[in-house]
Amino acid sequence: MAGKVIFDENTCKGCELCVRVCPVNIVHMDKERINIKGYHPATVKEMDKCIACGSCAKTCPDVVIRVEKL
Amino acid sequence: MAVVFQKTKGLTDKQFHYCPGCTHGIIHRLVAEVLEELGLLDDAIGVAPVGCAVFCYDYFSCDMQEAAHGRAPAVATGIKRVNPKSAVFTYQGDGDLASIGAAEIVHASMRGEKFTTIFVNNAIYGMTGGQMAPTTLVGQKATTAPYGRNEDLAGMPLRVSEMLATIPKAVFVERVSVHDIPNINKAKKAIKKAFEIQMKGLGFTFVEILSTCPTNWGKTPLESLKWLQENMIPYFPLGNFRNVEEVK
Numbered sequence: 001m002a003g004k005v006i007f008d009e010n011t012c013k014g015c016e017l018c019v020r021v022c023p024v025n026i027v028h029m030d031k032e033r034i035n036i037k038g039y040h041p042a043t044v045k046e047m048d049k050c051i052a053c054g055s056c057a058k059t060c061p062d063v064v065i066r067v068e069k070l
Numbered sequence: 071m072a073v074v075f076q077k078t079k080g081l082t083d084k085q086f087h088y089c090p091g092c093t094h095g096i097i098h099r100l101v102a103e104v105l106e107e108l109g110l111l112d113d114a115i116g117v118a119p120v121g122c123a124v125f126c127y128d129y130f131s132c133d134m135q136e137a138a139h140g141r142a143p144a145v146a147t148g149i150k151r152v153n154p155k156s157a158v159f160t161y162q163g164d165g166d167l168a169s170i171g172a173a174e175i176v177h178a179s180m181r182g183e184k185f186t187t188i189f190v191n192n193a194i195y196g197m198t199g200g201q202m203a204p205t206t207l208v209g210q211k212a213t214t215a216p217y218g219r220n221e222d223l224a225g226m227p228l229r230v231s232e233m234l235a236t237i238p239k240a241v242f243v244e245r246v247s248v249h250d251i252p253n254i255n256k257a258k259k260a261i262k263k264a265f266e267i268q269m270k271g272l273g274f275t276f277v278e279i280l281s282t283c284p285t286n287w288g289k290t291p292l293e294s295l296k297w298l299q300e301n302m303i304p305y306f307p308l309g310n311f312r313n314v315e316e317v318k
Binding site for chain 2: 003011015016020021052058059061065066067068069
């Protein structure tokens with residue numbers, strides 16, 4: 001595991017911009033849950049594939065994402 | 071463990087009110103990060119516009135002042151002249167800057183006022199409900215142009231960067247976009263350069279940033295980024311129009 005992304009889920013507005021830019025395609029919208037704002041929040045299932053590039057965080061308009069390198 | 075990315079101290083904890091996918095949030099973050107990286111947060115004074123970004127005084131953690139519609143450059147002129155050591159910036163949209171505030175921005179740059187203007191161009195009036203703006207593209211639909219902007223009736227969209235680049239005291243003029251990661255990085259560099267030139271006291275600095283308005287364009291956030299790339303960039307070409315440091 002090279003990286004870890006942490007979503008502040010309740011501030012996510014479900015715009016999907018982070019899904020588009022992920023180079024390893026691990027970010028997706030969690031269609032089974034809704035957050036406090038009523039959107040499906042962005043989430044990562046296969047965290048071990050994360051390369052900590054920070055692209056998702058750089059494109060997030062609501063500064064939802066924090067990225068750490070392990 | 072190293073932190074690769076975290077929220078900048080230049081932004082407050084208040085959540086943005088912008089619609090999902092609106093790139094105003096990215097631009098706010100870039101400005102706030104630049105202020106933090108240049109160590110200007112304690113000295114910066116921003117001027118908020120009227121438009122979607124009207125509440126930006128709640129989001130930046132530096133001092134902020136609200137201005138009347140389009141008058142942010144006039145207010146910033148006063149602030150900068152009284153506090154010449156402060157980093158002063160205006161944050162304006164295209165409805166604010168290019169129509170009602172056109173005179174203010176032209177004359178502030180003509181006088182070479184030493185502040186920075188961040189101009190967010192999304193080719194539409196956002197807050198008031200998607201009316202045609204001076205920057206609306208020919209053929210683009212708006213609530214006041216339901217069949218698309220008619221060139222014969224409403225003229226051609228205003229290219230503000232090109233116009234200001236003809237003014238000698240506008241020493242840094244650049245148009246950037248935030249539709250993908252490389253362009254977001256370029257936009258941040260341009261904003262940083264503008265603030266650096268301002269702090270050297272060389273003159274008026276201006277960064278135009280192409281932005282999306284998914285709600286009023288009637289598109290999803292992803293479709294909006296594609297539309298920006300395919301339609302706005304051909305008419306509003308990206309690039310630097312004036313950089314005083316390269317001339318010397």
